[in-house]
Amino acid sequence: xxxxxxxxxxxxxxxxxxxxxxxxxxxxxxxxxxxxxxxxxxxxxxxxxxxxxxxxxxxxxxxxxxxxxxxxxxxxxxxxxxxxxxxxxxxxxxxxxxxxxxxxxxxxxxxxxxxxxxxxxxxxxxxxxxxxxxxxxxxxxxxxxxxxxxxxxxxxxxxxxxxxxxxxxxxxxxxxxxxxxxxxxxxxxxxxxxxxxxxxxxxxxxxxxxxxxxxxxxxxxxxxxxxxxxxxx
Amino acid sequence: xxxxxxxxxxxxxxxxxxxxxxxxxxxxxxxxxxxxxxxxxxxxxxxxxxxxxxxxxxxxxxxxxxxxxxxxxxxxxxxxxxxxxxxxxxxxxxxxxxxxxxxxxxxxxxxxxxxxxxxxxxxxxxxxxxxxxxxxxxxxxxxxxxxxxxxxxxxxxxxxxxxxxxxxxxxxxxxxxxxxxxxxxxxxxxxxxxxxxxxxxxxxxxxxxxxxxxxxxxxxxxxxxxxxxxxxxxxxxxxxxxxxxxxxxxxxxxxxxxxxxxxxxxxxxxxxxxxxxxxxxxxxxxxxxxxxxxxxxxxxxxxxxxxxxxxxxxxxxxxxxxxxxxxxxxxxxxxxxxxxxxxxxxxxxxxxxxxxxxxxxxxxxxxxxxxxxxxxxxxxxxxxxxxxxxxxxxxxxxxxxxxxxxxxxxxxxxxxxxxxxxxxxxxxxxxxxxxxxxxxxxxxxxxxxxxxxxxxxxxxxxxxxxxxxxxxxxxxxxxxxxxxxxxxxxxxxxxxxxxxxxxxxxxxxxxxxxxxxxxxxxxxxxxxxxxxxxxxxxxxxxxxxxxxxxxxxxxxxxxxxxxxxxxxxxxxxxxxxxxxxxxxxxxxxxxxxxxxxx
Numbered sequence: 153x154x155x156x157x158x159x160x161x162x163x164x165x166x167x168x169x170x171x172x173x174x175x176x177x178x179x180x181x182x183x184x185x186x187x188x189x190x191x192x193x194x195x196x197x198x199x200x201x202x203x204x205x206x207x208x209x210x211x212x213x214x215x216x217x218x219x220x221x222x223x224x225x226x227x228x229x230x231x232x233x234x235x236x237x238x239x240x241x242x243x244x245x246x247x248x249x250x251x252x253x254x255x256x257x258x259x260x261x262x263x264x265x266x267x268x269x270x271x272x273x274x275x276x277x278x279x280x281x282x283x284x285x286x287x288x289x290x291x292x293x294x295x296x297x298x299x300x301x302x303x304x305x306x307x308x309x310x311x312x313x314x315x316x317x318x319x320x321x322x323x324x325x326x327x328x329x330x331x332x333x334x335x336x337x338x339x340x341x342x343x344x345x346x347x348x349x350x351x352x353x354x355x356x357x358x359x360x361x362x363x364x365x366x367x368x369x370x371x372x373x374x375x376x377x378x379x380x381x382x383x384x385x
Numbered sequence: 386x387x388x389x390x391x392x393x394x395x396x397x398x399x400x401x402x403x404x405x406x407x408x409x410x411x412x413x414x415x416x417x418x419x420x421x422x423x424x425x426x427x428x429x430x431x432x433x434x435x436x437x438x439x440x441x442x443x444x445x446x447x448x449x450x451x452x453x454x455x456x457x458x459x460x461x462x463x464x465x466x467x468x469x470x471x472x473x474x475x476x477x478x479x480x481x482x483x484x485x486x487x488x489x490x491x492x493x494x495x496x497x498x499x500x501x502x503x504x505x506x507x508x509x510x511x512x513x514x515x516x517x518x519x520x521x522x523x524x525x526x527x528x529x530x531x532x533x534x535x536x537x538x539x540x541x542x543x544x545x546x547x548x549x550x551x552x553x554x555x556x557x558x559x560x561x562x563x564x565x566x567x568x569x570x571x572x573x574x575x576x577x578x579x580x581x582x583x584x585x586x587x588x589x590x591x592x593x594x595x596x597x598x599x600x601x602x603x604x605x606x607x608x609x610x611x612x613x614x615x616x617x618x619x620x621x622x623x624x625x626x627x628x629x630x631x632x633x634x635x636x637x638x639x640x641x642x643x644x645x646x647x648x649x650x651x652x653x654x655x656x657x658x659x660x661x662x663x664x665x666x667x668x669x670x671x672x673x674x675x676x677x678x679x680x681x682x683x684x685x686x687x688x689x690x691x692x693x694x695x696x697x698x699x700x701x702x703x704x705x706x707x708x709x710x711x712x713x714x715x716x717x718x719x720x721x722x723x724x725x726x727x728x729x730x731x732x733x734x735x736x737x738x739x740x741x742x743x744x745x746x747x748x749x750x751x752x753x754x755x756x757x758x759x760x761x762x763x764x765x766x767x768x769x770x771x772x773x774x775x776x777x778x779x780x781x782x783x784x785x786x787x788x789x790x791x792x793x794x795x796x797x798x799x800x801x802x803x804x805x806x807x808x809x810x811x812x813x814x815x816x817x818x819x820x821x822x823x824x825x826x827x828x829x830x831x832x833x834x835x836x837x838x839x840x841x842x843x844x845x846x847x848x849x850x851x852x853x854x855x856x857x858x859x860x861x862x863x864x865x866x867x868x869x870x871x872x873x874x875x876x877x878x879x880x881x882x883x884x885x886x887x888x889x890x891x892x893x894x895x896x897x898x899x900x901x902x903x904x905x906x907x908x909x910x911x912x913x914x915x916x917x918x919x920x921x922x923x924x925x926x927x928x929x930x931x932x933x934x935x936x937x938x939x940x941x942x943x944x945x946x947x948x949x950x951x952x953x954x955x956x957x958x959x960x961x962x963x964x965x966x967x968x969x970x971x972x973x974x975x976x977x978x979x980x981x982x983x
Contacts, residue, residue, distance in 0.1 A: 180595040183946035187591040214616040
């Protein structure tokens with residue numbers, strides 16, 4: 153649970169810092185005639201973006217808990233790693249490029265360049281789909297080598313972690329589809345921009361989560377890992 | 386700072402433009418009351434569903450008590466459905482009643498009104514949240530009708546027994562339970578994101594965070610806790626389902642069941658306990674923090690006095706929330722752990738007493754020399770202070786490893802957690818309903834019935850749970866179907882059990898009185914007017930009662946002061962609403978009859 157606690161400590165730190173700013177030097181019992189508006193930056197912040205960040209905090213909590221569970225299970229003596237499919241590296245590279253493509257799309261959306269937004273959405277959508285296909289291929293490879301979900305604790309965690317991440321990617325594709333509908337449906341540029349920007353944030357989040365998961369899956373530095381290059385596929 | 390203007394300043398600040406939100410306008414009856422996107426209607430839907438399923442849990446508790454008082458007298462209670470009653474009673478009360486009622490019910494109703502917003506920020510998602518919650522409740526109810534019935538593994542659902550043959554409901558029951566929890570969490574997350582973003586983004590002009598009523602602070606922090614803690618339950622539900630359906634071994638160790646070796650190997654039941662309680666302990670505060678917030682407001686309004694130590698109260702809520710994440714293993718002392726861990730968790734558990742005690746002192750200091758009106762909401766608020774302190778003190782016993790070990794799994798534990806997280810929050814629920822019912826319906830609840838309801842519930846709760854502490858000291862175990870033939874349990878314990886059951890039946894019956902009051906007053910109650918309690922917060926300043934669609938009529942309110950301007954010196958009225966500007970007060974123009982609608 154240490155991993156989850158570190159995450160929570162960071163989050164709590166942020167909340168305390170934010171609350172300190174609200175409370176220091178404030179005397180709530182004093183009535184004031186002049187109404188202080190919130191900071192312009194706060195007023196300009198769209199609710200949807202804040203909601204996405206909140207959701208990402210929830211999702212991070214979820215992944216941190218899965219990884220905590222894995223870290224606890226790791227200390228048991230019967231831990232047997234499974235092979236490390238090379239394809240995982242390829243998939244990681246694909247997801248990185250997908251994330252970059254999303255950022256490029258958001259950049260185009262900020263300039264109001266609808267043509268490039270469409271191109272960017274196609275590219276990122278295809279790359280993301282390719283990532284999912286790649287992950288599925290990894291499952292097939294492992295399955296063919298006789299590593300199924302029930303084979304050992306390591307395989308169970310491998311399938312679980314990749315499946316949960318895959319489910320989040322799939323959810324992202326739903327949001328992607330909505331943005332695409334806006335891009336081709338001739339929606340209001342501001343709405344299109346918002347949709348694409350939210351997608352971009354989410355894609356970067358998925359990438360970061362995947363990199364962390366990949367490190368957890370494949371790195372021997374933490375002690376035993378789920379996938380070890382020493383085990384032949 | 387130039388923006389700090391004293392009370393007697395007279396220059397006028399024009400209300401500036403506030404970002405208006407687009408509202409959904411329902412056209413049909415179904416659009417208005419069924420598929421409604423109005424937070425107020427959603428709140429009522431949440432509340433009715435939660436109270437409805439809560440009544441099922443109440444009946445389950447009656448059945449349990451009947452069995453404990455008169456073992457083997459009733460043919461419809463056998464050991465396995467007794468365990469099912471215990472499990473479902475706990476699960477329903479904690480999650481489907483209290484969590485849903487405080488956050489989905491009160492949260493939805495009060496957040497937009499108290500922060501001065503037209504509605505939640507994402508009304509559509511808000512509506513979805515309710516329907517997903519209803520689906521979760523239906524899944525839960527369905528588990529009563531599947532082969533084998535609902536799970537009987539206890540509300541903590543500990544593996545390995547939860548999915549092993551021999552435990553009631555070990556197949557369909559537990560599958561539906563897990564699915565229902567997963568669906569509940571998804572629905573809650575939709576609502577929860579809404580509550581947090583609405584508090585952060587949609588406050589009226591002048592409503593700084595430090596002017597929020599403590600009700601909103603409590604609900605806000607509880608929502609954040611829930612958003613971060615529910616994933617732990619989500620993770621354990623998914624891993625448990627995989628163990629059950631696909632045969633993985635996350636939680637299941639190598640085990641022999643009924644003489645047969647099962648396929649499971651190497652899983653860790655303790656891992657489940659860690660995950661479960663990582664959710665389970667914050668859950669206590671998910672229920673308690675809204676109660677803390679609401680009770681602060683009830684006490685302040687009905688004692689006509691500003692809340693003592695507002696900023697301290699806010700910080701205490703935050704600190705309690707933070708600490709609640711690092712105490713979970715105090716539920717696992719008997720599972721065995723490194724003594725240093727036990728020491729750590731006992732210490733953090735005891736530290737929670739500090740911010741909690743600060744809150745209790747502040748409530749009492751708010752009452753001190755206040756102009757206390759013993760209205761029904763106030764009675765319940767004071768009742769809460771008693772029951773909460775009582776349950777909190779026994780928490781100090783159980784938080785210590787050495788005292789917990791002999792008391793663990795006895796009736797003492799049952800008494801403790803019912804006092805602190807069942808009776809105490811439910812007192813606040815009742816107080817809050819008596820307090821806000823006039824705003825929700827436009828009519829007052831019957832006062833006499835309310836007084837009777839309070840006294841039976843309050844005294845009756847003590848009659849139920851006080852003796853349970855003694856039973857616990859004697860070593861009477863919890864969850865047991867029958868305790869006959871046990872030499873260390875004297876005959877008097879059985880007599881005590883009968884007395885407890887009689888009290889439980891009476892207290893339960895008193896709730897029927899309350900339900901009758903809710904229904905009858907809706908039709909025949911005394912008209913309440915806009916602000917029957919002379920309260921300061923924004924929900925009492927709406928032009929219509931009950932508040933119309935969009936809450937505040939043409940113009941959103943502008944907030945000039947905190948929520949606790951009661952009995953301000955040199956002011957004629959004993960309260961100043963949050964939206965009355967200081968110059969109006971200074972000029973002597975602030976008279977309640979000119980503002981509050983008749």
